[in-house]
Amino acid sequence: MTWESDPTIEEAIAAIGPPDEAAMRAAREHQARLTKPPGALGLLEGLPVRLAGLAGTCPPPLPEPAAVAVFAADHGVHAQGVSPWPQEVTAQMVANFLAGGAVVNAFAAQVGATVTVVDVGVAADLADAPGLLRRKIAPGTADMTAGPAMTGDQVRRAVAAGIEVARDLAAAGARCLLTGDMGIANTTASAALIAAFTGLPPERVTGRGTGIDDATHARKIEVVRAALVRHGLTGPPGPREGREAALRVLAAVGGFEHAALAGFILGGAALRLPVVLDGVIAGAAALAAAELAPDAVRACVAGHRSAEPGHSATVDHLGLRPLIDLELRLGEGTGALLALPLVQGAVRVLHEVATFDSAGVSGKATTQHHGMITE
Numbered sequence: 001m002t003w004e005s006d007p008t009i010e011e012a013i014a015a016i017g018p019p020d021e022a023a024m025r026a027a028r029e030h031q032a033r034l035t036k037p038p039g040a041l042g043l044l045e046g047l048p049v050r051l052a053g054l055a056g057t058c059p060p061p062l063p064e065p066a067a068v069a070v071f072a073a074d075h076g077v078h079a080q081g082v083s084p085w086p087q088e089v090t091a092q093m094v095a096n097f098l099a100g101g102a103v104v105n106a107f108a109a110q111v112g113a114t115v116t117v118v119d120v121g122v123a124a125d126l127a128d129a130p131g132l133l134r135r136k137i138a139p140g141t142a143d144m145t146a147g148p149a150m151t152g153d154q155v156r157r158a159v160a161a162g163i164e165v166a167r168d169l170a171a172a173g174a175r176c177l178l179t180g181d182m183g184i185a186n187t188t189a190s191a192a193l194i195a196a197f198t199g200l201p202p203e204r205v206t207g208r209g210t211g212i213d214d215a216t217h218a219r220k221i222e223v224v225r226a227a228l229v230r231h232g233l234t235g236p237p238g239p240r241e242g243r244e245a246a247l248r249v250l251a252a253v254g255g256f257e258h259a260a261l262a263g264f265i266l267g268g269a270a271l272r273l274p275v276v277l278d279g280v281i282a283g284a285a286a287l288a289a290a291e292l293a294p295d296a297v298r299a300c301v302a303g304h305r306s307a308e309p310g311h312s313a314t315v316d317h318l319g320l321r322p323l324i325d326l327e328l329r330l331g332e333g334t335g336a337l338l339a340l341p342l343v344q345g346a347v348r349v350l351h352e353v354a355t356f357d358s359a360g361v362s363g364k365a366t367t368q369h370h371g372m373i374t375e
């Protein structure tokens with residue numbers, strides 16, 4: 001396996017930096033003057049401050065228009081019986097996305113986001129699918145229990161493809177990126193990535209995906225364990241060995257959509273755009289992105305908390321707090337889309353809400369005498 005650097009990846013990582021402290025301070029100070037009790041917007045107060053630090057301006061740009069990219073790919077580990085669904089469903093759902101018939105399309109229509117479907121590794125040909133972005137690296141990964149899921153060259157190409165999709169969507173006007181995924185068996189690859197990056201044992205991070213019985217769940221945990229053992233990824237992660245180590249983990253047990261999503265996150269962070277993460281697949285990809293460029297996490301907003309157990313461990317590891325918890329376990333970008341209006345509303349507050357001075361609203365009393373409130 002060769003691990004030469006890739007110029008697209010290097011360039012994106014080089015563009016990702018620390019937050020703009022002055023913009024964050026300005027956002028905090030402005031927020032303190034708005035016509036509401038301090039702290040009254042709860043978690044939605046810290047978010048625009050963070051996005052001001054990301055953008056380097058106060059207020060940060062409104063995160064609209066928004067674009068969800070659904071990265072689709074198949075998985076060699078499907079052969080281990082980890083999902084009740086046939087592999088063909090990946091390609092069939094891609095056709096459904098393109099025809100506008102999936103949940104991601106309904107939620108995107110609801111919140112006014114565009115849907116871009118990217119084939120990074122679907123097993124079926126899909127040459128005739130209208131509107132599909134063709135970035136196929138290979139027709140599915142290899143089985144991670146038998147060897148690395150991807151070669152070094154493949155993983156780099158998939159990460160670079162994700163970076164380029166982020167760039168292209170931004171060039172077309174998107175000011176907020178949302179992650180989406182489709183790939184039967186990808187919750188198995190997600191669990192393996194999460195175990196490898198967090199050091200948690202397979203039984204803690206392996207869930208029931210699309211809905212599997214106890215026997216299949218037990219087998220899935222053993223498949224994840226076998227893959228981790230095979231690739232020397234058990235136990236606590238070792239000291240950071242940099243980009244190469246992160247790419248090696250992705251190549252060993254990841255999927256093409258995970259690698260592309262990691263690139264998509266890096267690409268968004270490099271452009272200083274917020275990236276709203278969907279569920280467990282996006283979370284696993286974000287762990288990889290965080291290893292490649294720790295500051296990339298500052299661009300990430302955890303849209304929702306997935307019902308998959310590995311997802312909570314992931315957001316904790318990343319230091320992110322999901323905006324909504326509806327026990328969703330679908331993927332496609334659905335949880336990210338539902339969270340989008342919260343992100344947009346939180347930023348709009350800094351643009352549009354009046355200050356105490358401008359609206360002539362009295363400030364909070366500082367002293368109280370005999371029940372009388374005086375300033």
Ligand SMILES: Cc1cc2ncn([C@H]3O[C@H](COP(=O)(O)O)[C@@H](O)[C@H]3O)c2cc1C
Nearest residue numbers: 083181182183184185186187209210330331
């Ligand atoms: C009809 C259908 C639509 C989906 N949309 C997203 N997923 C989700 O479920 C899959 C992962 O679950 P597992 O690891 O258990 O196979 C992924 O394709 C994910 O995007 C779907 C799954 C199905 C069956």
Ligand SMILES: O=C(O)c1cccnc1
Nearest residue numbers: 209279280306329330331
């Ligand atoms: O968390 C997710 O995104 C998820 C969970 C189960 C199946 N597919 C996706």
